Amino acid sequence: MDLNLLERRSEYEWEIPQQGAMRVPAVIFASEALMRDMDRKVYEQAVNVAALPGIVKASYAMPDAHWGYGFPIGGVAAFDPDEGGVVSAGGVGFDISCGVRCLHTGLTRPDVVAVQQALAHELSRAIPAGVGSTGEIRLGDAEMDAMLAGGAAWAVQRGWGVPEDLERIEENGQMKHAKPGCVSPQAKKRQRDEMGTLGSGNHYLEVQEVTRVHDEAIARAYGLALGDIVVMIHCGSRGLGHQIGTDFLKRMAIAAPQHGIRLPDRELACAPINSEVGQDYLGAMRAGINCALANRQILTDLVRKVFRRMLPQARLPLLYDVSHNTCKVEEHRTDGGKRKLYVHRKGATRAFGPGHPDVPGALREIWWSANSDSAITYPIPAAAISPNNPMPPGSSFPQTNPSPAPTASAAAPPRSR
Amino acid sequence: MPLAQDIRSAREAVEHLLDEVGLRAFVYTVERKEGGWVLAVECAMKEGWQAVRLRVDPAELRASLSDAAVRERLRAEWGPHLRACAKRGPGAWEHFEHGADVGVRGRGASRAEAFAQAALALTAVVTDLAEVEPRERVAIECEAPDDELLFAEWLNALVYEMSTRKMLFSRFRVRIRGGRLAGAAWGEQVDVARHHPAVEVKGATYTTLRVARDNGGWVAQTVVDV
Numbered sequence: 177m178d179l180n181l182l183e184r185r186s187e188y189e190w191e192i193p194q195q196g197a198m199r200v201p202a203v204i205f206a207s208e209a210l211m212r213d214m215d216r217k218v219y220e221q222a223v224n225v226a227a228l229p230g231i232v233k234a235s236y237a238m239p240d241a242h243w244g245y246g247f248p249i250g251g252v253a254a255f256d257p258d259e260g261g262v263v264s265a266g267g268v269g270f271d272i273s274c275g276v277r278c279l280h281t282g283l284t285r286p287d288v289v290a291v292q293q294a295l296a297h298e299l300s301r302a303i304p305a306g307v308g309s310t311g312e313i314r315l316g317d318a319e320m321d322a323m324l325a326g327g328a329a330w331a332v333q334r335g336w337g338v339p340e341d342l343e344r345i346e347e348n349g350q351m352k353h354a355k356p357g358c359v360s361p362q363a364k365k366r367q368r369d370e371m372g373t374l375g376s377g378n379h380y381l382e383v384q385e386v387t388r389v390h391d392e393a394i395a396r397a398y399g400l401a402l403g404d405i406v407v408m409i410h411c412g413s414r415g416l417g418h419q420i421g422t423d424f425l426k427r428m429a430i431a432a433p434q435h436g437i438r439l440p441d442r443e444l445a446c447a448p449i450n451s452e453v454g455q456d457y458l459g460a461m462r463a464g465i466n467c468a469l470a471n472r473q474i475l476t477d478l479v480r481k482v483f484r485r486m487l488p489q490a491r492l493p494l495l496y497d498v499s500h501n502t503c504k505v506e507e508h509r510t511d512g513g514k515r516k517l518y519v520h521r522k523g524a525t526r527a528f529g530p531g532h533p534d535v536p537g538a539l540r541e542i543w544w545s546a547n548s549d550s551a552i553t554y555p556i557p558a559a560a561i562s563p564n565n566p567m568p569p570g571s572s573f574p575q576t577n578p579s580p581a582p583t584a585s586a587a588a589p590p591r592s593r
Numbered sequence: 594m595p596l597a598q599d600i601r602s603a604r605e606a607v608e609h610l611l612d613e614v615g616l617r618a619f620v621y622t623v624e625r626k627e628g629g630w631v632l633a634v635e636c637a638m639k640e641g642w643q644a645v646r647l648r649v650d651p652a653e654l655r656a657s658l659s660d661a662a663v664r665e666r667l668r669a670e671w672g673p674h675l676r677a678c679a680k681r682g683p684g685a686w687e688h689f690e691h692g693a694d695v696g697v698r699g700r701g702a703s704r705a706e707a708f709a710q711a712a713l714a715l716t717a718v719v720t721d722l723a724e725v726e727p728r729e730r731v732a733i734e735c736e737a738p739d740d741e742l743l744f745a746e747w748l749n750a751l752v753y754e755m756s757t758r759k760m761l762f763s764r765f766r767v768r769i770r771g772g773r774l775a776g777a778a779w780g781e782q783v784d785v786a787r788h789h790p791a792v793e794v795k796g797a798t799y800t801t802l803r804v805a806r807d808n809g810g811w812v813a814q815t816v817v818d819v
Contacts, residue, residue: 243693307793368757375793421795426742
């Protein structure tokens with residue numbers, strides 16, 4: 177990218193000044209080296225997003241931003257519904273709530289290397305991946321809607337995981353205000369046999385080793401140390417999310433002009449938040465988030481089963497689960513005071529500071545507990561790994577040796593927000 | 594009276610064959626007449642629409658659906674009778690670069706042909722086209738208020754069929770009237786060992802979406818999310 181097009185605000189912050197149809201400036205966070213290598217299309221797309229109605233403060237792009245559709249991938253933009261703000265299907269992306277989940281294993285490299293080939297083989301057999309793959313779970317209409325409303329909490333209730341998992345997932349594993357009724361029958365049909373599948377492309381399930389620790393205290397609080405083995409899962413809402421994106425991209429492309437929204441390019445298709453299409457999309461998109469959360473929860477259970485067979489000493493507690501393709505309502509302080517904004521993040525991960533109420537419960541105080549000696553871990557009782565037939569709704573798991581997660585100690589520094 | 598099922602499979606076989614012969618525009622009927630079966634094809638010729646009548650054998654037509662050698666024999670037999678019919682130009686498809694995703698582009702003498710060519714490009718994102726046998730026909734219908742949205746709808750309808758039927762397609766037929774598309778795709782079940790599918794297509798985006806006249810023909814393109 178030609179750096180003459182931008183004004184440098186600081187070492188890692190670059191501004192595209194407001195011009196033409198832009199309602200706000202665009203801001204890119206990156207080092208100079210990253211900026212030089214960044215696609216010129218990021219500039220164009222960040223500028224286009226800055227021209228959308230109701231955008232607040234700036235159209236942002238992250239250091240790894242690249243050419244997307246409509247919004248850049250690595251793009252963040254907040255909209256105020258009271259100022260005609262819009263919601264955009266392209267601003268969330270086709271793979272709604274695509275995200276990353278990390279499981280601790282309590283194992284170290286030698287444990288895994290001893291069974292490396294067999295473990296890889298068993299994981300590849302247990303986790304359906306790639307084109308045309310199907311899972312073993314079939315959801316009927318009512319159960320599909322329960323999943324779309326309940327997310328990972330639904331999956332845990334059905335036996336795929338333990339309640340403690342939910343404390344480490346955004347929204348406690350359940351996106352509220354989801355409207356399964358706004359999800360098309362086509363989208364549901366695409367998902368019918370795709371629960372518990374990984375997908376393809378850049379989606380993966382990897383067994384990884386901690387090879388570098390950047391912050392000893394926080395690593396300790398996470399229960400992580402050099403040489404530890406973790407399992408990382410990257411996937412999203414599968415066919416259901418893709419179809420929701422497809423359905424609403426078209427509805428929004430048709431609706432935008434009807435709402436007086438002039439788009440520089442159709443790929444920016446959007447609708448006012450306070451419109452029927454906008455509200456339908458938000459309801460469907462939240463159902464898509466729940467689908468992604470439920471899917472990653474089911475995959476977690478499949479992984480735990482494989483490890484239980486191969487390495488019975490492993491328990492695989494969830495470290496965290498965080499999505500990067502979403503639109504969420506958040507309270508932010510802007511020049512005009514506190515406002516509820518609809519924040520689009522596409523290929524961009526939410527990162528709130530310590531103590532923020534939207535940080536999952538078990539992780540909220542981690543910055544403070546980093547100063548204490550106690551690790552935040554919880555045991556997964558062997559019995560909690562679901563048998564082949566998931567437990568009926570409402571059943572609970574026996575807890576063995578429960579160890580309460582430590583909370584902020586009295587010595588913790590005061591919160592500053 | 595012939596069974597409805599016979600008529601259906603005869604029509605499917607005929608459509609497939611006429612498409613392979615490369616007729617630009619045609620209508621046809623398959624009827625039982627004078628103790629045998631007659632295929633009447635009307636096709637566009639230089640001097641306007643003309644009718645061509647051919648005797649056909651329903652068993653042979655049915656066989657052609659699954660036997661490439663029979664199809665080849667029938668094409669050779671019908672070819673001389675249909676010589677004067679206007680043929681499609683040499684359509685073409687290609688991929689184009691788009692960072693993390695991939696662009697699909699089709700060119701043809703008509704919009705419909707450009708759409709069909711772009712569909713070939715769509716399959717070629719996933720696998721080697723030559724490996725996909727056009728064994729089974731899936732009817733596709735969609736509509737949109739303009740050409741570009743219709744093109745995205747066409748690709749998205751194919752993505753949907755690929756996803757829900759676990760199929761790959763290698764032959765396409767498109768008819769467009771007004772804002773409605775009636776088409777068909779021929780393909781087979783995904784066979785991972787043979788097709789080595791590279792990636793699954795999530796949907797057609799509107800990025801670089803374009804349907805337009807181009808160099809005397811038509812071009813249809815967009816970026817698909819993989």
